[in-house]
Amino acid sequence: MPLLFYNRTMKILFIGDIYGEAGVNYLLENISYLRQTYQPNLIIANAENAKEGRGITLKIYKELMKSGISLLTMGNHTWKNKELETFIEGSNVIRPINDRSNKGNGYKIIKYNDKKILVLNALGRAFMAEEYDNPFLMVKEVLEKETYDYSILDFHAETTSEKVAMAHFLDGKIDAVVGTHTHIQTNDNMKYPKGTLYISDIGMTGPMWGVIGVDKDIIVNRFVYAESVPNQVAKGPRQINAVLITLEPTRKIEKIHLEEMS
Known part of the structure; x- marks a missing residue:
């Protein structure tokens, strides 16, 4: 892990899964407030649900980039909107x-002043619908071969056990492991024994009163009556969930929650 330089500041705002138009719009409405309040050097967001819960479009990508976000990570819905295939290269x-795709990349190094920040994205395998390659070994390989000053992993996984295992596996080898996918912000933001910062799930940016973003009646009826109705983004008040990862001058990870009044 890189040495710290205490005369510098490095803070990264990581936005939890942006869900649908509600999440995109609420983030865009509040990103200036977030920037002024937390003064991050970089902003990263998970956007695999940005287009109504299924992938992302070029229009949404451009809106998020214009707002000042530096990088978007994805997840198991990466390719649900095929438009991404037309612009992911070089984006x-x-x-x-x-995820065994031959399009795009699983990590990117962002340059900020004289520093290089390595950001990786990986999928968990427990209870996932598809077969994926081993994320533990693939992330480790990148960490060992690339040159950088800071490193962050967005681990998009279903189970807390797999996420915690990843944090232990990488403790001292990576600066931060943040979980996405389950859309509920967890209460375990902490620094691991060898210095890696961690949270099991950042939470979701989108509707407050749905079921992880989906209209609540659709999901309740699916559980109770086994009804099969396509998902629709929930309406009503919106929320932002995020974490502020501070790497210099101190090392800490703080939860952020912002919600719209009912």
Whole structure:
């Protein structure tokens, strides 16, 4: 892990899964407030649900980039909107490193002043619908071969056990492991024994009163009556969930929650 330089500041704002138009718009409405309040050097966001819960479009990508976001990570819905295939090359979107795609990249190095920040994206394998390559070994390989000053992994996974295992596996080898995918902000933001910062899930940016973003009645009826109705983004008040990762001059990870009044 790189040595710290205490005369510098390095803070990264990481926005949790942006869900649908509600999440995109609420983030755009509040990103200036977030920037002024937390003064991050960089902003990263998970956008695999940005287009109504299924992938991302070029229009949304451009809106998020124009707002000042530096990089977008993805997840198991990366390719659900095929438009991404037309612009991912050369973009500031990274897809999971282990999803076996031949398009795009699973990591990117962002330059900020004289520093290089390595950001990786990986999918967990427990309870996922598809077969993916081993994320532990693939992330380790990149960390060992690339040159950088700071490193962050967005681990898009279903189970807390797999996420925690990844943090232990990489403790002292990476600056931060943040979990996405389950859309519920967890209460375990902490620094691991060898210095890696961690949270099991950043949470979701989107509707407050749905079921992880989807209209609540659709999901409740699916559980209770086994009804099969396509997902629709929930309406009503919106929220932003994020974390502020501070790497210099101190090392800490703080939760952020912002919500719209009912």
